[in-house]
Amino acid sequence: MAKTTQEQSDSIDPVEAYLNLDDETLENLSDDDFLAQQRLLLETERSHYSEQAAQLQAEADSMVQNNEPAEVQFDEESGEGGTTAIDRERDLALAGSALAAIEEVDLALRKMDRGVYGLCESCKQPIPRARLRALPFARLCVRCKEGGLPRNR
Numbered sequence: 684m685a686k687t688t689q690e691q692s693d694s695i696d697p698v699e700a701y702l703n704l705d706d707e708t709l710e711n712l713s714d715d716d717f718l719a720q721q722r723l724l725l726e727t728e729r730s731h732y733s734e735q736a737a738q739l740q741a742e743a744d745s746m747v748q749n750n751e752p753a754e755v756q757f758d759e760e761s762g763e764g765g766t767t768a769i770d771r772e773r774d775l776a777l778a779g780s781a782l783a784a785i786e787e788v789d790l791a792l793r794k795m796d797r798g799v800y801g802l803c804e805s806c807k808q809p810i811p812r813a814r815l816r817a818l819p820f821a822r823l824c825v826r827c828k829e830g831g832l833p834r835n836r
Contacts, residue, residue: 698727702816709812717812722795724819729788736781743774784820791820803827 701720704712712720746767794800801810805827814821821828 698724706813709816718795718800721815721819725788725791728819729785732781732784732788736778736785739774739778739781743771743778746771787820
């Protein structure tokens with residue numbers, strides 16, 4: 684049996700539906716609706732990065748526990764203990780990147796609470812909604828990010 688339009692819209696993830704809005708519809712959202720959608724997007728990203736950081740940290744910890752120093756084999760093919768150390772360092776670096784993204788998300792949420800979300804930190808002009816939807820914790824407008832001259836304040 685085919686789903687009705689209402690059933691289809693009810694089954695769509697609200698974040699996905701928001702991300703799929705065309706630019707004109709995005710621009711026509713009220714400020715309150717836009718901020719509510721951005722908050723949901725930021726909270727979803729925070730959850731994703733938290734899960735990612737925890738998983739990567741667990742994988743790195745597991746590599747340490749599963750490879751006791753006495754078990755490391757040195758041979759011509761694998762070098763000094765194979766790729767375990769490299770894989771662990773990669774996982775730790777990626778976990779660090781996820782934790783840094785969480786800090787950016789938290790900063791954006793605090794800005795939202797203070798009523799300054801979406802203002803470029805350099806030129807103090809509004810960051811376009813399309814940019815904020817693509818990168819919800821953007822601190823700079825495209826012009827300032829690219830290194831252009833700041834607009835008049």
